[in-house]
Amino acid sequence: MKLQEKKELLKKTVYEMFPDAETELYHNNEFQLLIAILMSAQATDKQVNIINRNFFEFLKTPEDGLNLGVEEITEFISSVSFFNNKAKNIFKTCEILVAKHNSLPPKTIDELTELAGVGIKTAKVFLSVTEGAPYLWVDTHVHRVLNRIWIVKAKTPLGTDKIASKIFNAQDLAKLHDTLVLFGRYHCIARKPKCKTCPMLPWCSYKEKNLD
Ligand code: SF4
Numbered sequence: 001m002k003l004q005e006k007k008e009l010l011k012k013t014v015y016e017m018f019p020d021a022e023t024e025l026y027h028n029n030e031f032q033l034l035i036a037i038l039m040s041a042q043a044t045d046k047q048v049n050i051i052n053r054n055f056f057e058f059l060k061t062p063e064d065g066l067n068l069g070v071e072e073i074t075e076f077i078s079s080v081s082f083f084n085n086k087a088k089n090i091f092k093t094c095e096i097l098v099a100k101h102n103s104l105p106p107k108t109i110d111e112l113t114e115l116a117g118v119g120i121k122t123a124k125v126f127l128s129v130t131e132g133a134p135y136l137w138v139d140t141h142v143h144r145v146l147n148r149i150w151i152v153k154a155k156t157p158l159g160t161d162k163i164a165s166k167i168f169n170a171q172d173l174a175k176l177h178d179t180l181v182l183f184g185r186y187h188c189i190a191r192k193p194k195c196k197t198c199p200m201l202p203w204c205s206y207k208e209k210n211l212d
Helices: 003-017 030-039 046-058 062-078 083-099 120-131 140-149 158-165 171-187
Strands: none
Touching: 003 046, 003 140, 003 171, 030 046, 030 083, 030 120, 046 062, 062 083, 120 171, 140 158
């Protein structure tokens, strides 16, 4: 099967499997979404959501963050990885949002990455979710799926990111990001992929398919 056909089949598969795909990070507004993405570095969405269902009752705006202060933010998020740094970054980001952005998250990569703890990944995911911006951020799930199928051959998520962003059409990237993450998280799982029921099975190049 040619690469173009493989890409189209994968798109059809993930779009059909996850027609209503959207971020699974708990949030009630764009500010909370930004904070949730920031917290999700080296943590699972599940861990972050457990914390934020309570934390976000007290952090609805950047002003709330300033009122809480670093110490209280640290207490709220102490069960997530790197909580000390993340708490400082959340507080600092609240300060910058209030001082420079009218308490609202900005909508450009340059402005977003000036916030504390917001790297290019966080900025791209945020803009992809809020604006449908054409970014396919390759996390561990997307990296695994694209390499198993052999749409991409790259050793690292960064390598996959560079190739994938070129071979897929820009208008597909935001939706692909949302659906591929869920495909990797729930279907093409790291340890036991559900190959037996996978529409990609005849065209997938993964050598250790799980056919149980
Ligand atoms: S056949 Fe298996 S390894 Fe290949 S994409 Fe489907 S679930 Fe993943």
